[in-house]
Amino acid sequence: MNEQQRIIVPLLPLRGLLVFPTMVLHLDVGREKSVQALEKAMMNDHFIFLTTQKDTSIEDPTEDDFFEMGTLTQVKQMLKLPNGTFRVLVEGLKRGKIEKFLRTDEYFEVRIQTYENEEVKDFEEEALMRMxxxxxxQYIKMSKKVSAETFASVQDIEEPGRLADIVASYLPLKLKDKQDLLEKVNVKDRMNAIITFLNNEKEVIQLERKIGQRVKQSMERTQKEYYLREQMKAIQKELGEKEGKSSEIEKLKEKIGKAGMPDHVFEAAMKELDRYEKLPGTSAESAVIRNYLDWLIALPWTTETKDDINIKRAERILNEDHYGLEKVKERVLEYLAVQQLTNSLKGPILCLVGPPGVGKTSLARSVARSLNRKFVRVSLGGVRDESEIRGHRRTYVGAMPGRIIQGMRKAGTINPVFLLDEIDKMSNDFRGDPSSAMLEVLDPEQNKNFSDHYIEETYDLSKVMFIATANDLSTIPGPLRDRMEIISIAGYTEIEKLHIAKNYLIKKQLKEHGLQKQQLQIRDDAILSIVRYFTREAGVRGLERQIAKICxxxxxxxxxxxxxxVIVTNKNIEEFLGKKIFHYGQAEKEDQVGVATGLAYTAFGGDTLQIEVSLAPGKGKLVLTGKLGDVMKESAQAAFSYVRSSAEKFGIDPMFHEKYDIHIHVPEGAVPKDGPSAGVTITTALVSALTGKPVRREVGMTGEVTLRGRVLAIGGLKEKTLSAHRAGLTTIILPKDNERDLDDIPESVREELTFIPVTHVDEVLKNAIVGEKSEN
Structure with a gap:
């Protein structure tokens, strides 16, 4: 009889695998519960119970998903792999049967009944062992799947149960049959079953040999048939019959002839067609060649749309579709004018840079309409594989051309307007750098011979008008940026948004919501309220969403x-949109000491920024708060150093830094702030706090400051000026070098503001601090 024992051990479920007692093998363990069970086993004499899942597809098995009979094993070695899984070396000890699951939460723990082999031989067992x-x-000699050394090691085993288990581990049995063997606790029953399996396997191997002989004879016959078929094709060709693959070849040849391919591409296509003709239809390579030929035929090689160059018509279309964006429209019209005079011009490569929702993509569509060209758009957001641009080589399974060639096939002409959307969001990894592949696409000197890995032959992109869009110019690599003409679309002013809403957005939303013009009227003051208090953006997407909500x-x-x-006005706007979401900086009602108004440029347009300075008795400690970025902190340090070096000039105690702690704060501390243009504002607030003289409330300022007090140029003057106008400021102090940007500001805004260009901080202070002699 078999000796029985009950023990409690963690359980490790196996999928598609079974371990017999005496077996030693490696397992890879990755499931969370399995790892927990292993860790428990390592703490408990290294014993763990292995049993097989009934269904290998179940990822998270329950109690009913396991076979009851398994193998108690001991973990000999455990190693963590780089991919997070564990490689474990286990040795099977004895059979075991699950009596009860004790826990199933973090890992499985079971009470099992183990079975020891009875190793006392009688004559019957001796006879079974010899058989x-x-x-x-015989099996080893016939199958040659097990080495002769294995038989030598098995031959010396004297225990019947151990011999049965070791032989079973070498047999190519199905999982169900292995489980049946494992469940045979009686050694004689197990040995009889193995003898049956070995006899069956012997017959199967003999049948395999017979089938192999028949297959060999069949292959020889197939080669003979192939030769005869080729003769038949020749006969059919002579007789003028168009059946089978020969008919398909003729059609492909005709399509290749009509595709208008350049000579070198035509020769390559005919060479591939010749290979395709010689290959049998069932060949995997045959399908690859056919797909390649289909791509060559489908690509536009000479098909071209005729440009409808009419400057006035193009200008009308651009104005119909977009309000504002004068620089972009002017650039497109210049291109058309030159093309009308020369009849040939390499396609320009424009890059429209601006925040989301300012109309970059729709503008490219309008350019295509004004030129009467086909329009095709490819989104590059998230592309990190070079083969997405250049295509895969045909040696790979499922190879395809890159997105450029796919776009050209979709366009159907060699001169479309090709939009490369979100070019700033390409990244790179171990599969290559797609931005480097784009260098060839966007270089007018190189893209005449663009090379795609799948097509292999060069393709002419010189007549394509490429337009790229980006939100952030800084993330575009320098060499790629150098190949494009950058046109910045900073955003729309309030007045422009008002016109866009009236002329485009409201009409569009009325139509989409099934409303008539007379059923809904949104007044101008209501639109301005939506722009100011319900959206904070450079574009108009949020504005359109709020109009849709009203609809x-x-x-x-x-x-x-x-x-x-329904009539929507400024007074009842909250009935439709709820309470106001945003607020904008407003000018101070009184002149304040230690408070200066700066002008900021954010992703949502311009805004005003109050910079506060307070003094407290101390030893010159400088405290900066308000979630400031590194650049802004450095501006504050530079301003502080300049004020210290020029203290006597401003009538400030030169030893103030030894008497006071200075706290510089920019309100709205939860909002990150950064940029160099706060330098003059911080300096003004510091001087005001130290002299006790207030800062003029109607003055806003912007500019970077140096340690010598020079005021340097900044960006985003248009947006900053609009925010100042909106906040009720009447005077703006700006760097002298930014005078050139004043032309970008709408005339209606310029007329209501006074601009003071400065080159030095002293000029800023004279115009900003009450009591100083103004030069204006």
């Missing part, structure tokens, strides 16, 4: 019969 060894030796509520009012007509 197993004889049949196993939905109007549709509900009209369909419920409350009213037949």
């Amino acid at each position: 197993i060894l004889d049949l196993f030796e 939905r509520k109007t549709a509900k009012i009209i369909t419920s019969g409350e009213k037949k007509r």
